[in-house]
Amino acid sequence: MANADCIIIQGSNMAECHPVGFQWVTEAKARGARVIHVDPRFTRTTAIADKHVPIRAGSDIVLLGALINRVLTEGLHFDEYVRAYTNAANLISENYQDTEDLDGLFSGFDPDTNSYDNSTWSYQTDEAGRAVRDESLSNPRSVFQILKRHYSRYTPEMVAENCGIKPADFEYLVESVTQNSGRERTTCFAYAVGWTQHSLGAQFIRTASILQLLLGNMGRPGGGIMALRGHATIQGSTDIPTLFNLLPGYLPMPSAGVHETFDDYVAAVGTPETHKGYWANGRSYATNLLKAWWGDAATKDNNFAYDYLPKINGAHGTYQTQVRMLNDGVDGYFLLGQNPAVGSANGRMQRMAMSHLKWMVVRDFRLIESATWWKDGPEIASGELTTEDIETEMFFMPAANHTEKAGTFTQTQRLVQWRHKAVNPPGDAQSELDFFFELGKRVREKLKDSEDPRDRPLLDMTWDYPVDDEGEVDPESVLAEINGYYVGGEKDGQPLDNFNQMTDDGTTAGGCWIYAGIYAGGQNMAARRKPRADQDETAAEWAWAWPANRRILYNRASAAPDGTPWSERKKFVWWDEDSGKWTGKDVPDFPIDRAPSARSDQAHGGPANLDGDDPFIMQADGKGWLFAPSGMVDGPMPTHYEPQESTVDNPLYDQQSSPTRLVMRREDNLSAPGAGNPGTDVYPYVFTTYRLTEHHTAGGMSRWLPYLSELQPEMFCEISPELAAEVGLEPYGWATLVSPRAAIEARVLVTKRMTPLTIGGKTIHQIGLPYHWGVGGDATVEGDSANDLLGVTMDPNVFIQNSKYVAGTIMPGRRPRGPELVDFVEKYQREAGLSPESGNQLVTVSDEVVAESHAADSEASKGGHPHRGGDSAVGVTPGRTFGDEATDSGESDDAEATGGSAPDDASSVVDNADDRSGRVDLRPADSIDENRTETVDANRADDGDPTDGDPDRGDIGKDADSAEKGNLGEGPRDFSGRNDEGADTTSVDNRGHEEED
Amino acid sequence: MARFSPLEWPVIRQLRSSDASGRGESVVSRKTRDTTSRNATADKVVQSVCPYCAVGCGQKVFVKDDKVIQIEGDPDSPISRGRLCPKGAASEQLVNANGRITDVLYRAPRAKDWQKLDLGTAIDMVADRFIEARRNHWEDFDDKGHPLRRTMGIASLGGATIDNEENYLAKKLYTAAGAIQIENQARI
């Protein structure tokens, strides 16, 4: 990033959220780089940027699309790069229809499932299965031409109208990015949750990727798209995931009915038949994981105990799980350093869900709000819950902090750093490692005589980690298992040096293939601490980066197709003709001896078949994807849809909002009606949440510390002087903010840093809300939680909720207390005529259009899924949404029902569109607790019907995650190229999460 | 200045030295003269990583008598070059500030307050509940007869602030137990 000539920070408040990472921006600026901040608010990032471009939250694709449009129409793209390294020349199926044709839908939309079948989005292929290309880029079916047409109506006028950005500011942006891209110069984008926390989040990122690919800024120093992430090891927690849809190393969790056998599963992960890249060895990676977990019980004969793995069949994310809790479908809940009572969207729903649990274990340093909700939470105050009636057993277990245990964090650029233990935890405080080890031991002990086959996986599990004198597990022994080791033979037990040593015959075991090598030679590579002064700027001997200690991905793109540097100034990795190898300032992320001119006639076949100019080696075809034939469930190219609850009409399409977004139709998750519907003016303003430098997410690690608490002691809202005048708010007085879900109070910061925008002729006021505070008795500072205002509506790719655009209203004064608060919120709900259907109408185009889209799908389907196998491992199969049941029960009918004013009659309302668990409650709309008339068998698990044959249900999330992070595994989304640029360590990121802690 | 020595009386030192105006060396107390950095008194210095955001800034943890006495940026780190943001700079408080809970607390159903609980007892109780919840909501097959082998009775949230090794053990245990509703803030 420090090498960039222009840095566009959009959807991120980098200086505030990642001050130390921001040093590279200030450094670049000091060297003359231009820094532009595109954000609804003027923040501390803006303060030292060259330019602030205020934007309406949620309109980013319009802006980026307009930049793409300008680049394409004026030929400002980096032609040689685009031709060589992207799929611009690929031809797309004749059946593909664009949003331009279908008024906001792509071809393949299935109105019954509200999902796409992506078969019409695939490449045209020849008999050998190789993609057909038109190097002239003139074929109307070429990606280049499709792209051009797709964004043709994304104009400066549209930007002015929808984003609220002045034409002059737009021209400034155009000039900045185009003048600072090309052979000699590079532009870098940085984003964070400002992009991801939207129902279109993943597509925001893709739009930037397309622009960066067109400008030739991917894989090059000072280019790329940097994700800025919010948690110490948010990266690690997806690499070695505590996520429902992933196993370590981005292996998917197997899906019921899809990955019935180990071979099915391996086929989905990746095989030489489907891949050029390293995913071709999927069988080895899966085998090693199983072998590491079940040791001797995992044998070739039993497919390495593949059957021990539980199967998923839908989304089991946190919001789906929470709905299940509300339905008494979950007994126990572990919180590991996480404070959902404050940090998750729709906090009331979170806390109510907890009250339905039988027991909860909270592992933290302090009595966070998620540990005390039963005692002093907002629902106790409002009378909705009574302590004496709450059955939930609570266990608060003190956690060891980062100095009291050893282990690794993986930072945002995949660098895995070992922390040495400094002191022993005080009192009964304990590390998660010890807790889980002990818990596992006891559970196994209690079950040791069990004959029940369901207990075999627990009893057969390798669980014999060495402990020290104090009974604490040696974390290095766990790291060694993650790294992998030889099984049997003369090297038995010795650590693997890299993942190429992994075999699929059970002679090696390893818990996370991408981490193989971290314990090479028995040395803890993550603990390496060679001072930066003693090594070059790549600092390869500081800790260890996965994969294979490679610091920068896709750096082959930093050289021209012929292997020479694009320019002396941006020289990074190049082909050395004399030695016949790639060389440069970093470890080349490419087969080291694959000459630039090398060509393979195979479309697949593992790394050996990469062409010499296929830099994006984790993509199935080695190219950067301007058009994503697979991998995105909501469209092959980003398209502007209005956010949920938006009060603005989509100026581009009749399709108002994303038709594939995931909604939860529930009485306790009401949405504002949205533009054009009655009741919209009850919630006329836009709330956008964010965080502050001085606090950490839900506050568990900051609101208890006096030094941080004093710096930002109170919940506040930021509003423009214009809005203050309109509503009558006094500076630093109190305001009450009301959304369709809740009402909170905050102190008022009236500031010109908030700018009213004129959108479609109307003035839109945005209100900024930091979300660090929560209500509870223990913290040094408390306050109302902004997340209580949020509803749960999710991006269909990654299931991240929309926190950046919430409809609501504001008035002077403090909020009502006690039961009156509930009445107060309901008063507004009634006034707006809200029902669970409000704002949740997914499809807003005509039936004919839908039919046309669907028909395209059917035709194409006959031809099979030409693209599919190729990237099933990394890609996701689109076409699946998680709203099946709900949508079954009436999505199409909803069209009429949604006016918002439809009284909820007592007829049953399906309340949990997303409850993947499959449980559906049919109950009167106005009563949550009573009359649960029917519960569908939980095992029915809804799921997604396997008939569509998509293999990878699990991948959805995976890709999602990985995509966001841009890592190796991920391909389809572009990320491929995201390549965080330069070795810097810098980047930070945070992906989706700001919200939690 | 425990023992009073007339010659060490600053007024006298003032006259004896060139610091006649009494604004420098002559007025220095013994304690001041013996000033050392508390870092210099540490028994050991441990290299660590900041627990807040994902930049991964290096930290140096200074330890004396098994107590953390200082945490500051690690200048050796190529990532952070010794710098920390306010949260990172407050990490020592995260460790040492008053009021940290170090006992296991238990709240029985319908109880109005916490009670202390022995750690071993607590883990044992959790283990019992873990097994019970697992059984209560066990699912062998979906409605089409596909094997599931899982339990919906247990959920977990968290992981982005705990170690990779910890996440690994947690995921391994949960998965072996058939618990699948495992999430962290990567998705929140």
Place this chain on the structure above:
Amino acid sequence: MVEDVEFSSYYGRAIVKAPPWGDEIALYLFLGGLAGGSSLLGLGAQFSDRPGLRIATRLTAITATGVGGAALVADLGRPERFLNMMRVFKVSSPMSLGTWILSGFGVGSGVLAAIEVDRLTGLRLPLGPLRRVLHAFETPAALESALFATPLAAYTGALLGDTAVPTWNAAGRNGLSYVFVSSAAVAAGGTAMALAPVRETGPARLLALVGAAGEAITMDRMKKGMHPAEVDPLEEGEPGHKLHRAEKLLIAGAIGTAAAEVGARVFAKKLGKGAGWKTRAALRTVSAVSGAALAAASAYTRFGVLEAGIESTKDPRHVVEPQRARLEERRARGITGDSITTGV
């Protein structure tokens, strides 16, 4: 070149801080002056053979010194460390000098007080052979204490003046010491008038009158030399009230004193011979009341000045405006090289 003189500030927050000085320090300022002045009167009384005045002033001096010292200690954050004041002798610190002055003064003053107490108790203090020594030191002690007396009365002007507190600093530069010394004369004279016999307090009256005149004149001159923003706190609010009250008491006391002086001179002979008790009582009353009024005036002056300074720190206007003005004034004179803000 006209600079933008519009007053601006950081959210109206104070720029300089007031010292944590409360009533104890104001009391000390008053008592220090009282002690110093009393000591001079005591010396004169000794040499002019006015035993009543001598006894009254010496006991006043030691009492004022003791109480003042105690007030000073009480106002410390760490009173148990008051002896640290003796660690150094710093010319640059009026507080340090003052401590040494007060100590020096206290030694002589203490000896004199002991002698007087011994005399008053009929030489019954259990002093043994030391009595002779003690009494032998009367004159040296009187001279010694008198030597420190005027510095004791005068240094407090520098003490307040040598601060960044705008009103004090400006006052200090414009003769606060004159005001304070005058005030000390007023206090000492007034107190002696109240405590000693009328026929012996002629010098006290004269001293008080000179002091009163001096205070009125020097106060006025001082204010004229200050920037209006620095004067305001002396005239407004509670400190202003105090100073106005001091002014009134001063005038009233001075008139009474003058009357007493005239009366004393008119009735000098009779007084000497022990004239009628009515006359004596009337004069005594006038003298006592006037003396008390003058002492009160002095006290109000000290409290008023102290509080005005503290008040002047609260509004940054008192800091910024005078500083801007002097900066502009220097620039207007072509002196541009001494600004803390530089463009290059």
Place this chain on the structure above:
Amino acid sequence: MSTTTVEDDAVADGHWHGSAHERKGFFTDTSICIGCKACEVACKEWNNNPQDGTFELLGSSYDNTGSLGANTWRHVAFIEQDSDRIEAARESGRKLVNLGMPTIRPRSNESAGAKPLGGALGAAESGSNGAGASGGGLPSTPPMGIDLLAPGALNPSDPEDIAKLDTTPPDTADFRWLMSSDVCKHCTHAGCLDVCPTGALFRTEFDTVVVQNDVCNGCGTCVAGCPFGVIERRDDGTINTPTDRDDRKAADMDVPNKNTANKCTLCYDRLVEGDTPACAQTCPTESIKFGDHDDMVDKAHTRVADLHAKGMTEARLYGANPNDGVGGTGSVFLILDEPEVYGLPPDPRVPTKDLPQMYAKAGMAALGMVAAAGLAFLGSRR
């Protein structure tokens, strides 16, 4: 008054022997401050300072610690300004440039000649002399690519001149958010140090000014002595609990060094070990730089010249002039508007500068009092 004679080695009035340390100081470049407040936290953490205030919004943008004080030794100010104010600042900065800068007096020349009072007292005179002597204020070096020495460049009434520069205004001109980390100035002539009666405050071997909390008896004189409002006595009541809000509470913290004066020590205890002060070490953007004072001043001059060359004429230095009222500060700042906008005094002067004159007046007053007393007795002869 006193015959004490000390050489006028202004800043080295600590008179250390055998310690060959360069003077240390900060250069705080507020133009790259991101207002993260890491400096405030790192400072408090290192020095075990209690938290400040009442856990309520102070009503000053993102600033909730208010000002420097007994507990807050680094304080970040936040100032929101619109275009009028930016233009005014740019204009006032432009005028400052034209005023130029006096030749810097070499420090080594300072020991010449005995003055009646030492250190800062002597400096009082030399300071005013210096100011007078340097009259027109010739810059010692052309600070930027422009020629300030060109005819007319220094004519204060001719702001046109600067127009010759390429001063393309920076892009963000309609609004700005200034952030600035303030700190003790460690003045060359330090008021707090001068007036301290116990010797608790002293000039260190690094030419910084430090309180010895084991000596200080909390008399508070230094508080009044500081022209910048930096030093403060730490009271028991430092951690307040607001009375009118039941949802605010006091922090559970220990309060060391109660009732003594406290301020930035420039991390004296770190300096003795050769470490960097906590605030400078933690500063993510290097807005706070630490090093030898001379280097800091050089960097400051270079930086302000850079910004001027980019058209940011609002940039100016604060404390980099050894001829100012405090003899220049050990902590030098680059600011983007008038000092008072940041809560800094526009023309601070060490009060001790006035002390000789005040002592003279006190002497006169004392003599007057003796005379008055003498006259009183003479006039009352019986």
